[in-house]
Amino acid sequence: MTFDNSKTVISLRIRLFFAIVVLIAFIIMAYFAKIIRFPLLGMSDTIWILILVGINLAVAFMPMFLNYQYIFYSDDGEKIVIRYFTAGIVGGRKNSVEIDKRSFAGYKVESKFFGLIHSITFYQRFQEGPAKYPPVYISALSKEERAKIIRSLNLYAPPA
Secondary structure (H helix, E strand, C coil): CEEECHHHHHHHHHHHHHHHHHHHHHHHHHHHCCCCCCCECCECHHHHHHHHHHHHHHHHHHHHHCCCEEEEEECCCCEEEEEEEECCCCCCCCEEEEEEHHHEEEEEEEEECCCCEEEEEEEEEECCEEEECCCEECCCCCHHHHHHHHHHHHHHCCCC
């Protein structure tokens, strides 16, 4: 099974772009073209700007706060391959985890912040003992995509 969540990452970028365009269009229509008259709906121009900037900041920083990551997962072949990077405004390092299926020692799923942040930690067996990889945040995956990964990993995880 191979999949990625590129559509989710692209939709995040489109939402951020749309929020910025709305803010810029509002500023142009209110202050330069003078199309919008204030008070608008009983609120001054300052309140409207604060609301729009607040929405922009929320859209921009939500993926970073919730640890949204682009994830590519594949269990085709002899290895389990997970490639990931941060999907916020500031992209992070590109990381890759490749675990041979025979040395796969299991995984641990964690949920934090009222179930909004999900992560998977992978374990691999070595002669020196088990190795623990840094957590891969799967918050940006849908519930079905998370279930697919868990089902796939259960096929290769050693019995408890």
